[in-house]
Amino acid sequence: MGPRVPMVDLAARHARLRLEVEAAVAELLASGRYIGGIPLEYLESRLASRHGRAFCVGAGSGTGALRLLLQACGIGPGDAVVVPALTFAATAEAVLQVGARPVVVDVLPDTQLTPREAAAVDAGACAVLLVHLFGLKAPDPQLPAGSDALLLDDAAQAIGRVLPGGSGRAAALSFYPTKVLGAAGMAAPC
Numbered sequence: 001m002g003p004r005v006p007m008v009d010l011a012a013r014h015a016r017l018r019l020e021v022e023a024a025v026a027e028l029l030a031s032g033r034y035i036g037g038i039p040l041e042y043l044e045s046r047l048a049s050r051h052g053r054a055f056c057v058g059a060g061s062g063t064g065a066l067r068l069l070l071q072a073c074g075i076g077p078g079d080a081v082v083v084p085a086l087t088f089a090a091t092a093e094a095v096l097q098v099g100a101r102p103v104v105v106d107v108l109p110d111t112q113l114t115p116r117e118a119a120a121v122d123a124g125a126c127a128v129l130l131v132h133l134f135g136l137k138a139p140d141p142q143l144p145a146g147s148d149a150l151l152l153d154d155a156a157q158a159i160g161r162v163l164p165g166g167s168g169r170a171a172a173l174s175f176y177p178t179k180v181l182g183a184a185g186m187a188a189p190c
């Protein structure tokens with residue numbers, strides 16, 4: 001058997017930034033402000049300007065951010081939300097958490113990202129969650145004529161990609177350790 005190659009070696013990645021991360025964590029613990037505070041405000045404003053958005057709000061997880069996004073748009077029980085077939089389970093989970101119904105639509109064969117042709121997107125859907133995977137921006141879907149469905153971005157795996165001039169009204173990001181930019185501060189090599 002050949003050598004074992006770990007799928008994601010978080011410890012090796014952390015080693016490269018260890019001193020910087022540990023100093024920041026020590027400073028945070030000493031301040032006693034574990035929730036909110038200046039470091040989060042700084043991150044929120046940097047993320048907002050990096051993505052050309054009016055503002056950014058910290059949440060507990062990418063799933064929580066998706067849920068807030070749906071709630072902020074008034075999506076709830078009785079609503080249908082289009083979710084692409086190729087994504088992580090949390091995309092549909094957030095839709096279920098607000099009491100809405102995920103409508104799973106197959107993706108275009110060329111990009112593997114954007115939900116298929118307009119007709120396949122449920123005409124009754126009030127929103128489409130466009131999922132950007134592997135650090136790639138999914139092209140905007142063609143919505144059925146007359147559809148006023150909201151376009152929202154699940155950018156949990158694509159920080160820095162959901163810029164203005166395309167895609168949705170609001171986007172959710174994730175800092176889960178194995179994402180493109182994990183919470184420990186080390187970007188995945190890609």
Ligand SMILES: *Cc1c(COP(=O)(O)O)cnc(C)c1O
Pocket residue numbers: 061062063064087088090091131154156157173174175176
């Ligand atoms: C990881 C992921 C989420 C959820 O993010 P968490 O921070 O793990 O809750 C949502 N959507 C996609 C596409 C993801 O990859």
